[in-house]
Amino acid sequence: MQITRQADYALRAMLYLARLDAQQRAATSDIAKKQHIPPSFLAKIISQLSIAGLIQTSRGARGGVSMARSPEKISLLEVVEAIDGPIALNECTGNVVACQFGEECPLRPIWCETQLELVNKLKSTNFSQFDKVSR
Numbered sequence: 001m002q003i004t005r006q007a008d009y010a011l012r013a014m015l016y017l018a019r020l021d022a023q024q025r026a027a028t029s030d031i032a033k034k035q036h037i038p039p040s041f042l043a044k045i046i047s048q049l050s051i052a053g054l055i056q057t058s059r060g061a062r063g064g065v066s067m068a069r070s071p072e073k074i075s076l077l078e079v080v081e082a083i084d085g086p087i088a089l090n091e092c093t094g095n096v097v098a099c100q101f102g103e104e105c106p107l108r109p110i111w112c113e114t115q116l117e118l119v120n121k122l123k124s125t126n127f128s129q130f131d132k133v134s135r
Helices: 005-018 028-035 039-051 076-084 108-124
Strands: 055-058 064-067
Touching: 005 028, 005 039, 005 064, 005 076, 028 039, 028 064, 039 055, 039 076, 076 108
Parallel strands: none
Antiparallel strands: 055 064
């Protein structure tokens, strides 16, 4: 399994915002440049993060982008799911009838356990857990 490039970029953009001082806004052009994200791609990501309620955007001379909540209140899971939707290692983890072997499948418990561990790790990791030094 690999998260999409879009989710990776969203995580990098959020990390950039988390490292700013409280109430500070960033221009999307700065985020794109410093995080090596194509500006047109970042615009779509910013829109999705805004719709998900993870960031706030404002226009004008004092405009920009900021986190909608404090960094410790936004998990990596929220960002990944805002972009990619719910994490699913295999379609059978969410729907046992998707597998022709159903409950008898010897692999399904491994997929479900692994998915749960990944989701729990992303859920328990928030943006305040990263240093504020490197931007």
